[in-house]
Amino acid sequence: MRSHGVNGLPSPVSSPAAFKHSFTTTTPVYTQAMGVCQRLIPGQQSTDGAGGHSHTQVEGMLAFARCIRSHGFTRFPDPTSTGELNHQMLAQAGINLNQPGVVRAADACTSFTHGVISRGMVARFIAGE
Numbered sequence: 001m002r003s004h005g006v007n008g009l010p011s012p013v014s015s016p017a018a019f020k021h022s023f024t025t026t027t028p029v030y031t032q033a034m035g036v037c038q039r040l041i042p043g044q045q046s047t048d049g050a051g052g053h054s055h056t057q058v059e060g061m062l063a064f065a066r067c068i069r070s071h072g073f074t075r076f077p078d079p080t081s082t083g084e085l086n087h088q089m090l091a092q093a094g095i096n097l098n099q100p101g102v103v104r105a106a107d108a109c110t111s112f113t114h115g116v117i118s119r120g121m122v123a124r125f126i127a128g129e
C-alpha cells in the first residue's frame with residue numbers, strides 16, 4: 001500500500017479484519033492501492049465481493065490486453081468480467097506464449113496496468129506457474 005502512495009499506513013495487526021478496520025479511507029489513492037494490493041491480504045476476497053478480481057484489477061487487465069493487441073497480437077483476448085485470463089484462452093485465440101515478441105510486448109504493456117500486472121507476474125504466467 002505504501003509503495004502505491006498510501007502514506008501513514010499503520011503496520012499490520014494480527015488479523016486481516018482488524019487491519020482493515022484499523023485504517024480505512026475513501027481517498028482515490030487509497031482506493032486504487034487497495035484494488036491492487038487487496039489480493040495480498042490473507043483470506044481476503046476481491047473488492048467486488050464475487051470472488052474474482054476488483055474492478056481496478058480488471059480494468060488494468062483490460063488495458064494490458066488492449067496494449068498487447070496494439071503490439072501486433074490482434075487476437076489477444078480480453079479477460080473475463082471476473083478477471084480470468086488463462087493459457088487455454090490464449091491457445092484458443094492462437095496466441096503462442098513462446099512466439100517471438102510476445103514477452104517483449106507483455107513487458108512493454110505492464111506499465112499500462114498501473115501496477116496490476118508486473119513483469120514478474122508475466123514471467124510466472126508464461127512459465128505456467
